[in-house]
Amino acid sequence: MGGHPLIPLQRGTVGWEPLNHARLGHKVQERPHIIRNACIKVGVVGVGHLGKEHARIYSQLGECDLVGVHDLNSKLAESIARKTRCRSFDSLEELASSVDAVSVVVPTIAHHGVARFFLERGRDVFIEKPITETTAQAEDLVRLAQEKQRLLQVGHIERFNPVLSYLEKNLREPRFIEAHRLSSYPGRGTDVSVVLDLMIHDLDVILHLVKAPLVAFDAVGVAVLSSSEDIANVRLKFADGCVANITTSRISPEKLRKIRVFSSDSYISLDYQNQEGLVYWKEGGVIKRDTVPVVKDEPLKVELASFVESVRRRSEPKVSGADAKRALDMAVAIIEQIRHQTPMPPSSASPGGG
Numbered sequence: 001m002g003g004h005p006l007i008p009l010q011r012g013t014v015g016w017e018p019l020n021h022a023r024l025g026h027k028v029q030e031r032p033h034i035i036r037n038a039c040i041k042v043g044v045v046g047v048g049h050l051g052k053e054h055a056r057i058y059s060q061l062g063e064c065d066l067v068g069v070h071d072l073n074s075k076l077a078e079s080i081a082r083k084t085r086c087r088s089f090d091s092l093e094e095l096a097s098s099v100d101a102v103s104v105v106v107p108t109i110a111h112h113g114v115a116r117f118f119l120e121r122g123r124d125v126f127i128e129k130p131i132t133e134t135t136a137q138a139e140d141l142v143r144l145a146q147e148k149q150r151l152l153q154v155g156h157i158e159r160f161n162p163v164l165s166y167l168e169k170n171l172r173e174p175r176f177i178e179a180h181r182l183s184s185y186p187g188r189g190t191d192v193s194v195v196l197d198l199m200i201h202d203l204d205v206i207l208h209l210v211k212a213p214l215v216a217f218d219a220v221g222v223a224v225l226s227s228s229e230d231i232a233n234v235r236l237k238f239a240d241g242c243v244a245n246i247t248t249s250r251i252s253p254e255k256l257r258k259i260r261v262f263s264s265d266s267y268i269s270l271d272y273q274n275q276e277g278l279v280y281w282k283e284g285g286v287i288k289r290d291t292v293p294v295v296k297d298e299p300l301k302v303e304l305a306s307f308v309e310s311v312r313r314r315s316e317p318k319v320s321g322a323d324a325k326r327a328l329d330m331a332v333a334i335i336e337q338i339r340h341q342t343p344m345p346p347s348s349a350s351p352g353g354g
Contacts, residue, residue: 040064040311043099045092045114047071047080050128051105057301058103059084064308070095096121101151101311103304104128108192112137115152119144124151126307129204130196131324135332138325145321153307153317154324156204158257160303162294163270163277164205167261170279176262177206177244182252190226190250195331195338199232199248203334204319204327205259212240214330221338224251234334268292 042064044055048071058066068087071077081088089095095102096117101124104114112132115125119141131154132138145152158164179202190197207214214236221232230251236244257272270277270292277292310317 040101040308041067041099043067043095043102044069045102045104046106047077052080053300054103054105054304055080055084057304061305061308067098068095092117096123099123108133112141115141116144119148119150122148122150124311126153128155129324130200130328131321135325135329138328142321142325151310151317152321153310154319154321155303156201156319156324157299157303158201158205158272159319160299160306161272162275162297163272163292166292167268167270171209171261171263173264174210174242174261175264178260179246180256180258181248182254182256183250184253184255185225185251191228193228193335194230194248194250195232195335198250199246200327200331202246203330206236206244207326207330210238210242212238212242215239219334219337229338232338
């Protein structure tokens, strides 16, 4: 795919092709700094399963104006536009000329090209996770955003889950972290490894919480119903002695999104899905327990409101392109280790062997 922006093929198709600027006569235009008190004009590219929720939330936020949406499926785009009272744009170029910022909610294969298209035109960009398919593409977007002085935020949504704010404020010297993320078979998007699909959420959170450098990791994974990993596990070891264990599956009969953190003076158990948690600590030789105070909210709404506020204030996003690249680097390394492990010889695997 290279570094070319992408535009939709003819209406009714489902693909993207490199944008030929010379053929279309497009000129890259810089966007001036946005006045803080102005209403931020936003757009959404891709209004499928998740993109339609971006459009819904933007249409409800008072701090921005949802100008329009764009999708390869023009009928879908028009339907979402009617529901959110905005315009359905026929091209990315038209949308870019009408907005200050945009959400990119297209298939991962198109993330790099579409995000690059808007960054080149001086627009701030929110892009769903993973940031891109490859680390080289992620590095290119981070560099371009810096060069154009544009904001690049990536959708690692658990950072905006109300339960995580408690952990961020109260965590001291984590010693062991255990994360479980289980879901039923989705039937879509299974061409991407579960590491990139689900585990990357926990990788981002743990790399955010543990301030020490990562020194080693050990990963395993298997494909069961898909052509890529459906189940994966990784153990991360950090320079300060902290160990993190992450288990992820997309073929589980139950849904589970939990993180448990053991520190020098407490144990905190958080449930992302139900937005609740428990904290345990030792006092006078007795283990005490209390519920974690949580003000429940919709994480995606909090996330997009944070993006709009960053655009308004010209402040660093809570989850920057650099943060997302770090999580992607780790995810890619895990996948590579899973796929290139040397199988144990049969003789040493059998009972009494060796």
